[in-house]
Amino acid sequence: MTLLTISDLVVSYTADRARREALHGISLGIAEGEVTALVGESGSGKTTTAQAVLGLLPAGARIDAGTIALGDQEISGWSQRRLATVRGAHIGLIPQDPVSSLDPVRTIGTQVGEIFRLHGERDRGTIRTKVLELLERVGIDDPVRRAAQYPHQLSGGMRQRVLIATAVALRPRLLIADEPTSALDATVARRILDLIDELRTEQGTAVLLVTHDLAVAASRADHLVVLNGGRVVESGAARTILQNPQDAYTRQLLADAPALAAEGFRRIPAPLYLREAAVVAAERVNAIEATALTKSFATRGASDFRAVDDVSFAVRRGTTHALVGESGSGKTTTARIISGFLRPDSGTAIVSEREVTALSARELRDYRRTLQLVYQNPFSSLDPRQRIESIVAEPLHNFGIGTRSERRTRAAELIERVALPASVLNRTAAELSGGQRQRVAIARALAASPEVLVLDEAVSALDVTVQARILELLVGLQHELALTYLFISHDLAVVRSLSHTVSVMQRGRIVESGTTEAIFTQPTHDYTKELLGAVPSRSEVLA
Incomplete structure (x- = not known):
């Protein structure tokens, strides 16, 4: 029917x-x-x-x-x-x-119980019983405790389960x-x-x-x-x-759609392996070297929470290294240490031959010319009222690079490089689509000619076709400008298509590292296998 x-x-x-x-x-x-x-x-x-x-x-x-x-x-x-x-x-x-x-x-229990009150149930005991049954039914552990908690005390997955409980409460x-x-x-x-x-x-x-x-x-x-x-x-x-x-x-x-694309892998550029020993000795092969990083945060009424626990990895120049794992695994905290926004409790981070963890405030400001970030949400990372020309040229102004005329010329060059028409220079961010805004964010990040870009969920807020064009752009820019990317993502299909190497993080620790091909085709850790098993493969979907 x-x-x-x-x-x-x-x-x-x-x-x-x-x-x-x-x-x-x-x-x-x-x-x-x-x-x-x-x-x-x-x-x-x-x-x-x-x-x-x-x-x-x-x-x-x-x-x-x-x-x-x-x-x-x-x-x-x-x-x-x-x-x-x-x-x-x-x-x-x-x-x-x-x-x-x-x-x-309002507590979780109160909010789930509202659906019963709206449809005529008045007995508090009955409502409470039904709420606890629902929370248990949707897989929320310890429903009595969770019902008394507030949304911010639950993970994103638990909050979504609460919404499902509310949606199915009356068996629609x-x-x-x-x-x-x-x-x-x-x-x-x-x-x-x-x-x-x-x-x-x-x-x-x-x-x-x-x-x-x-x-x-x-x-x-x-x-x-x-x-x-x-x-x-x-x-x-x-x-x-x-x-x-x-x-x-x-x-x-x-x-x-990355998950439905042919399952190929990016190879690490050959020149990095073919340089003669003298050249390698004169110039570090790695753009990023993280060694034994740890970072803990104080929590009220409990022992400190260790967000990053003995994390080490290296990223070769001109390649893309992905940090993957669930929310709370330590990806973003690690990226913020590499970016110089957080100091680790111990360990070192060397980026383009500079030890980030030892930089002074003045040196950190100059370090922003070496490393730039592209954030997840292009709608919140750009001032919606500011003209695009001013947004792109802002790093040049901040670092005192060039005259006003030279900065305008550089902004126009960058907008062309990210495949946007020159007409957007006089528009505001509010007038652009999500994909156009993210291209502007990339152009701004490139303004001061950095060597490293940290891409924090930089395509996760975009539709699949827009996402595909941004990924193509990032690959092209990497080839043209010899950029190194540290790519933070929970989207394993995107990671497969963009990265050369991967580190898998769980509870603040790296549980597995290797080339993208090795991680995706021959994972050894159970957690990695669980992550990969959650992503529909092309062969499964099109069977």
Whole structure:
């Protein structure tokens, strides 16, 4: 039986005092117990479609045509009061961001119990029993203790499980999962998706999975609906579309998905091995050498937390070394020590023949010319009101490099180098897309001609096609400028495509290191095997 039917749905927004269509006649259906994945880039209409089903379109948006039916009831014309009886009871929602979706000043138990109170349950004892049963059902350890905690006391994976508990509390017939794993590590993401599968199998719940992750869609969905520009460009059985995509846009999405790409590996540049001994002696082969780094942080009412524990690794000049592991493994703390933002308790970090851990404040400022960072979120790392020319030239101004005219010329050269049109120089960051902003962030990082870039989840916030173009750009720049990259990421598919060598971190320690090919094809540590096992492979998905 078809549970959800969307027919010829047209949705428009008010923009600049005019109406702009966001959805142009969307149609799809989901049967009971099935998973349909809605895939496409940002702006393709995925979230608008989900919001329309829930009756939660933002202010200024409206349904202009078409229908939405839940079973044999058309709900698209219902009032908000009537739709409130459907949300939770018949349609559950797992939102994307567990941080912003949970109230930071209310306990977990109170927030999960709210769904029962809203639907008429008044007995506190009954509510508490149901809450604890739910928390246990979604795999949260020690539910009594967790129910009394606040969101900030839980990990990202636990917070997402809390949202799932709320979404399935009333055993809805349809579950809408809006990018439920995009902010999670691979192993945590796999557990969350397994949990959704279990609940679907047990309860016969239909799932509308909204995602830009083709690997997730490919491995979990029965059917795919591909959106582009608010239109369905391809729809059908997931395996059929993956094996024989008909639309050019679908083919591009599949080609750009790192997890679905051919499983090749980057080789370490040969010149690093072929230099004569005299040249090697005169110039360090390694751009980064970390030796026995440790770093602990004080915690209230407990012993110190050791975030980095005896970490050692080396990165050859002109290559990319990836630090991988789950949240809390020590990746970012290690990168901040290498970058000179944290001093280790012990150990040394040498970057381009400078011992970072021994630099004075004045020397650290000059060190920023040697090493630059590119952060995860291009929307928060750039001033949205500042002109792009000023953003890119800012490091030159800070270091007193060149005249104003020379800095303008350098900014224009850098914008061209990162494949952006010169016209963006006079625009603000607020006027650019996420991919364009990240290109600007890379251009700014290159302004002072650094030798090393630290890329902290630099592509994780981007759609798959934009991500692919940024990765291509980074590879090209590395070849052109002999750059060395320290790449921090939880996305192992991206690591496989970009890095030459890898260190796997767990609880502050490096448990395995080696070439990317060796780590991915012949892992020796159980934790590495678990990480790799959580990533859908091309052969598994396309089988």
